[in-house]
Amino acid sequence: MCPDIFFAPIQGITEAEFINTYDKFFGEDIFKYFTPFMRMESDENKIRKKDLKKIHTINIINIKQKVIPQFVANNYNDLANFASQLSAEGFNEINWNLGCPFPMLVKRKLGGGLLGDINLITRLLDQFFSQAVSVVELSVKTRIGIESPDEIFRLIEIFNQFPLKYIIIHPRTVMQQYSGIPHKEIFYECINISKKPLIYNGDILTKDDYNQIINLLPDNYERKIMIGRGILKNLFLPAIIKGNFQESNNFEIVLKIQNFHSELLEQYCQRLCGDKNIILKMLQHWEYFSLMFNNSAKIYKTIKKSRNLNHYIENVNKIFMEYDLKF
Numbered sequence: 001m002c003p004d005i006f007f008a009p010i011q012g013i014t015e016a017e018f019i020n021t022y023d024k025f026f027g028e029d030i031f032k033y034f035t036p037f038m039r040m041e042s043d044e045n046k047i048r049k050k051d052l053k054k055i056h057t058i059n060i061i062n063i064k065q066k067v068i069p070q071f072v073a074n075n076y077n078d079l080a081n082f083a084s085q086l087s088a089e090g091f092n093e094i095n096w097n098l099g100c101p102f103p104m105l106v107k108r109k110l111g112g113g114l115l116g117d118i119n120l121i122t123r124l125l126d127q128f129f130s131q132a133v134s135v136v137e138l139s140v141k142t143r144i145g146i147e148s149p150d151e152i153f154r155l156i157e158i159f160n161q162f163p164l165k166y167i168i169i170h171p172r173t174v175m176q177q178y179s180g181i182p183h184k185e186i187f188y189e190c191i192n193i194s195k196k197p198l199i200y201n202g203d204i205l206t207k208d209d210y211n212q213i214i215n216l217l218p219d220n221y222e223r224k225i226m227i228g229r230g231i232l233k234n235l236f237l238p239a240i241i242k243g244n245f246q247e248s249n250n251f252e253i254v255l256k257i258q259n260f261h262s263e264l265l266e267q268y269c270q271r272l273c274g275d276k277n278i279i280l281k282m283l284q285h286w287e288y289f290s291l292m293f294n295n296s297a298k299i300y301k302t303i304k305k306s307r308n309l310n311h312y313i314e315n316v317n318k319i320f321m322e323y324d325l326k327f
């Protein structure tokens with residue numbers, strides 16, 4: 001059975017330009033895209049203008065069904081405001097981030113920092129669902145605890161009490177950040193106690209990684225999975241997992257990557273000013289893209305040395321001409 005693949009949000013990378021471009025070239029294999037988390041303007045009950053602008057820049061077909069806006073909030077006012085403002089924008093589902101491990105957020109009880117106050121999470125969910133501020137559905141994306149992986153079990157019992165749409169679990173603790181390996185065994189245990197659909201997320205880089213996770217899940221598990229860095233490192237990963245990857249020759253594969261790259265660059269050129277900013281943004285992507293090639297370190301270094309946009313384009317053309325794909 002083909003899984004539904006949810007594209008994980010990656011702050012600074014899976015922004016509007018990336019979603020637009022990815023969807024144009026590879027969109028048939030993605031079920032939903034999640035935006036990087038949005039925030040409120042400080043001291044105002046309004047979503048930050050720059051976050052809304054990013055949402056408005058997404059121009060894919062069916063955006064309201066295919067894109068789920070994500071936010072961070074640690075009080076009812078913000079939660080309700082995100083719901084009502086995003087509902088007014090036409091979205092019918094929003095996602096609450098309970099996982100971001102960045103210390104600045106954690107310190108302020110936002111993202112993963114909220115996992116340290118389960119009573120507050122309970123209170124906010126209770127208020128949200130009892131006051132029915134809007135018609136949007138709510139899902140959460142969470143880690144499994146601040147320090148200890150078994151903190152999630154109490155949280156699942158709380159989630160069971162509310163009509164959440166589903167729960168996406170990245171089974172690392174906040175303290176782990178991105179180190180170590182995900183606690184898959186904890187995810188499997190959660191399935192036994194959760195009354196809500198659970199979606200696995202974390203370190204799926206190949207079809208084998210996907211199979212390993214899926215093979216240990218019960219037969220009645222709805223095959224939904226979230227992938228982030230794995231897709232950035234191999235743009236064809238969703239197609240490979242779903243069995244839709246045509247084993248065409250390497251020339252065609254590299255041509256698709258090249259066309260994808262040109263479109264992405266063009267979109268960034270429309271938003272960003274100055275060669276340096278554009279190259280820096282593309283460099284963030286090359287950190288991942290370069291891994292589709294055998295000589296990835298050399299490729300990344302070449303791109304990094306680009307002096308200006310013309311030089312960058314020269315370097316990129318050379319890379320695509322001399323391609324040595326891993327496929």
Ligand SMILES: Cc1cc2nc3c(=O)[nH]c(=O)nc-3n(C[C@H](O)[C@H](O)[C@H](O)COP(=O)(O)O)c2cc1C
Nearest residue numbers: 008009010011036037170201202203204227228229
């Ligand atoms: C640089 C970076 C930024 C991220 N930004 C977000 C974010 O805005 N919201 C979120 O829920 N997760 C964010 N994540 C976490 C990813 O969505 C995902 O949960 C994590 O990378 C594990 O999945 P993966 O191994 O498939 O990438 C971020 C991860 C990274 C590395």
